[in-house]
Amino acid sequence: MPSQTSIALQSVDSVETSSTEIWLTDEILFNYQRCPRRVFLDRYGDRQQRTSPPDYLRKLRQDSYVHQREVLSQAPFQEPNYPRRDWVAGAIATTALMQQGVDRIANGVLQIPLGNGIHLVSCPDLLVKQPGYSIWGDWLYAPTDIRLGKRPKLDYQVAVAFHTYVLAAVQGMWAETGWLILRQRGTYAVSLVDVLPRMEEILQSCMETLLQQQEPEVFITHSRCDLCHWFSHCYTLAQGDRHLSLLPGVTPSRYIQLKALQLKTLEEIAIASPKQLESLPGFGFQVAQRLVKQAQATLQNRAIAHTESSLSPTVPLLSQIELPTADIELYFDIEAAPEQNLVYLHGVLVVDRLAQTEIFHPFLAEHQVAEGKVWNQFLELVWRYPHAPIFHFCPYEAQTVKQLGECYSTPSHLIEALLSRFVDLHERVTRVAILPVESYALKPIARWLGFNWRDSAANGAQSICWYDQWLTTGDRTHLEAILRYNEDDCRATHQVKDWLVQFTQLDIAPFS
Numbered sequence: 001m002p003s004q005t006s007i008a009l010q011s012v013d014s015v016e017t018s019s020t021e022i023w024l025t026d027e028i029l030f031n032y033q034r035c036p037r038r039v040f041l042d043r044y045g046d047r048q049q050r051t052s053p054p055d056y057l058r059k060l061r062q063d064s065y066v067h068q069r070e071v072l073s074q075a076p077f078q079e080p081n082y083p084r085r086d087w088v089a090g091a092i093a094t095t096a097l098m099q100q101g102v103d104r105i106a107n108g109v110l111q112i113p114l115g116n117g118i119h120l121v122s123c124p125d126l127l128v129k130q131p132g133y134s135i136w137g138d139w140l141y142a143p144t145d146i147r148l149g150k151r152p153k154l155d156y157q158v159a160v161a162f163h164t165y166v167l168a169a170v171q172g173m174w175a176e177t178g179w180l181i182l183r184q185r186g187t188y189a190v191s192l193v194d195v196l197p198r199m200e201e202i203l204q205s206c207m208e209t210l211l212q213q214q215e216p217e218v219f220i221t222h223s224r225c226d227l228c229h230w231f232s233h234c235y236t237l238a239q240g241d242r243h244l245s246l247l248p249g250v251t252p253s254r255y256i257q258l259k260a261l262q263l264k265t266l267e268e269i270a271i272a273s274p275k276q277l278e279s280l281p282g283f284g285f286q287v288a289q290r291l292v293k294q295a296q297a298t299l300q301n302r303a304i305a306h307t308e309s310s311l312s313p314t315v316p317l318l319s320q321i322e323l324p325t326a327d328i329e330l331y332f333d334i335e336a337a338p339e340q341n342l343v344y345l346h347g348v349l350v351v352d353r354l355a356q357t358e359i360f361h362p363f364l365a366e367h368q369v370a371e372g373k374v375w376n377q378f379l380e381l382v383w384r385y386p387h388a389p390i391f392h393f394c395p396y397e398a399q400t401v402k403q404l405g406e407c408y409s410t411p412s413h414l415i416e417a418l419l420s421r422f423v424d425l426h427e428r429v430t431r432v433a434i435l436p437v438e439s440y441a442l443k444p445i446a447r448w449l450g451f452n453w454r455d456s457a458a459n460g461a462q463s464i465c466w467y468d469q470w471l472t473t474g475d476r477t478h479l480e481a482i483l484r485y486n487e488d489d490c491r492a493t494h495q496v497k498d499w500l501v502q503f504t505q506l507d508i509a510p511f512s
Contacts, residue, residue, distance in 0.1 A: 022210050023087055024203075025121040026159050032206040033155040034224050037216040040209055041230050049233040056461035057227045059468055060148065063339065068125055068146045071181050077104035077126070087111050087121045091170075094127075098171065099136050103129045110166045118207055122166035128179075135172040142175035143167055148339065152180050152188045154198070160190045161199035183339075219252060220245045222439060242266055246438045247298060249291045253282050270295035290434065297434045303503060304434040321428045325501060327354050328388045332422075333489040334397050335482060337464045342368055343400060344467055345482060346378040349490035350385070358494075360487045364479065367471070375404050382418060390418075393442045393493050394426045425496050433503060446492035449499050453492070458485040 022043070032039045080093030090109030097105050110122040124143035132140040143163035147156050160178035168174045178190040209216065218238045225231045237243075244250045244258065247266065257280040263269050269292060277288035290306065297304045328350065335345035346363040361381055363374040382390065392398065398419055405415035430440055437444040443453070463482050470478040 020117075022118045023121050024118050024206065024210065025087075026123055026162050029162055029199075029203060029206055030155055030159050032209070033158060033202055035221075035228065036206070036209055037218065037234065038228055038230055039206065040213075040216055041233075043210060044213060044215070045230065045233075050229040051232050053229060054227060054461070055465040059465050064148050067148055067183055071146045072106050072126065075104060077106040078102050079106045080108055082109070087119070090123075091121075095170065098127070098141060101129060101136070101139055105141070110163070110170050112166055112169045116207070116211065118210070120162075120166050122163045124160075124163040124167075125181075127167075130175070132175075133173060140171055140173050140175060141167060142177060142179065144179040144181060146181045148183050150182060150184045152182065152185070152190070154195075156180055157190045157195045158199045158202060161192055161195040162203065164192055165196070165199065218243055218245070219255065221252070244269070247291070248294055248438065248440060249287060251282070254280070254287075254291075257281060257283070266295045266299055270299050293434045298436045301436045303436070305503075305506075306432055306434045321432055321504065323423065323428055323497070323501060323504065324389045326387070326389055328352050328385050329494075329497075330382060330385060330388050330390045331490040331493045331497070332390050332392045332397055333486055333493065334400055335460070335463045335467070335486055336400065337467060340368070343371055343375070343404060344368075345486055346374060347483075347486035347490050348378070348381055349487070349494060350381075350388075351494060358491075360490060362483050362486060364483065366479070372408050375408055379410070379414075379418075382421075388421070389423050390421045391423045391425055391493055391497050393424070393489075393496070395424060398422045398424065425493060425500065429496065429500060433500070442489065442492055442496070446496055449495055451488075451492045451495045453488045454484055455481060455488075458488075 028039055028042070031042070078097055080090055080097060082089040082093045087109055088111065091111035094105060094108035094110065097108070105127040106125065108124060108127050110124070111119055113119045122143070125146040126144040127141040128144060129139050130142050131138070134140040143160060145156065145160050145163070149156060157178075157180070160180060164175055164178045174192075176192075178192055180188040180190060182188060218234050218241070220235060220238045220243065225234065228234075238246055242265070244255055244264070244266070245252075247269070250258070258264070258269070258277075261276070261280075263272060272292055274285065274288040274292050277283050277291065278285045280288075283291075293304050293306065331349040331351065333347045334343055335347070336343040342365075344365045348361045348363075350359045350361060351357075352359075363377045363381075365371045365374045382388075401419065401422075402415060404410070405412070426440065426442075429435070429445065435445060435448060437448050443459070458481070463485055466478040466482050469475065470482075
């Protein structure tokens with residue numbers, strides 16, 4: 001297997017190193033792909049600024065361990081015996097098993113020292129013996145990683161390429177293929193020819209970050225940062241600096257383009273001309289126009305009307321965005337565990353404007369087998385009000401209803417009629433308004449409007465943990481927490497809808 005890694009690594013030999021050796025593991029390299037700053041802080045940061053891992057992260061780790069053991073149990077294997085995280089002892093024990101020609105080695109350790117104070121440490125979930133030639137005889141090993149993910153993400157493949165690189169140095173021969181075993185997709189062959197060059201670039205950059213000890217800049221990406229133990233620390237810094245990563249629409253690639261134009265603050269973007277930005281890679285006219293107005297809305301802490309070119313300036317916004325107001329309205333929110341392919345709660349808030357009542361109806365599957373039962377209960381309720389619009393936030397509810405209809409053989413004409421009543425408030429809000437929020441998710445918008453969840457730290461991930469804890473312990477307080485959170489989501493959706501009606505009735509001139 002050809003590789004330029006040995007050449008690439010020479011460039012860091014001249015970097016001034018610390019007196020302490022660095023053990024660069026596949027876990028560190030995996031984390032570096034998601035956030036270089038996390039890897040830096042894990043080594044050099046103040047550990048008192050770390051927070052405890054959230055319940056959902058603990059659940060993911062446990063689920064991953066269970067999945068790994070299930071896969072390993074499908075065939076005999078041996079594991080090296082060594083003290084936890086003693087990489088030298090682990091590598092010696094693993095090498096001994098490889099020398100013996102053991103067919104399958106689980107949780108082994110591969111380790112090679114570099115000339116710059118760094119030791120590369122690879123811990124593949126499985127090493128599988130294959131025909132070929134190595135320093136031990138007419139056999140060699142290929143690495144396999146076992147992952148919970150549904151897709152063979154690039155960061156998974158890079159980890160496998162790293163295993164293969166270290167393994168080649170240990171056994172004196174390249175494996176032709178590395179493997180991923182995914183929970184839903186099964187076995188996936190990693191193309192090392194394609195992935196190794198990318199792995200080498202990431203490895204080079206990671207080593208330079210650790211050796212030079214230059215703290216990477218804060219950049220908040222909620223989809224990746226929320227489960228990190230440094231999130232609170234980094235978020236506090238970002239808020240204090242009013243960092244542009246907190247501005248919706250500023251992606252890492254767009255941030256680079258903005259800095260190149262010396263646009264580094266909210267004030268500078270707020271007074272920028274959209275024409276100055278629209279020619280930048282990844283922008284265009286609409287993105288540039290919205291980003292400038294987003295900075296203005298944030299600085300002024302107010303909502304700004306956003307009328308797209310497809311909307312008529314002479315027709316009221318309310319009629320153009322198809323936002324009905326009816327005597328009876330339904331507000332709908334689902335709680336689900338996607339990894340288990342399970343929908344365990346349909347929450348519906350029935351708002352009767354004539355009777356001036358608001359009644360919350362939770363249809364909860366207390367066990368997985370009850371999913372079909374609560375689905376039918378949900379259908380019975382929504383068809384009790386055949387003309388009531390059903391408001392939800394983001395496409396997930398509509399997508400899930402369609403999937404459940406197929407799963408439980410609900411007649412397609414009934415599902416189509418039901419979905420015709422769905423109104424996605426996220427789509428409506430983002431079409432006509434620019435808000436002073438960090439994200440256009442339900443919580444930031446509703447909180448800006450003054451709505452507060454009874455459990456301030458509750459979120460969808462925590463709901464999944466509560467449900468898992470209910471199944472494990474039988475403690476109904478976990479179910480009560482789920483119902484409370486779901487009802488608050490429905491009521492927050494209601495508040496967003498009422499605000500949007502008021503906003504679209506205001507005589508606000510759209511910007512050009």
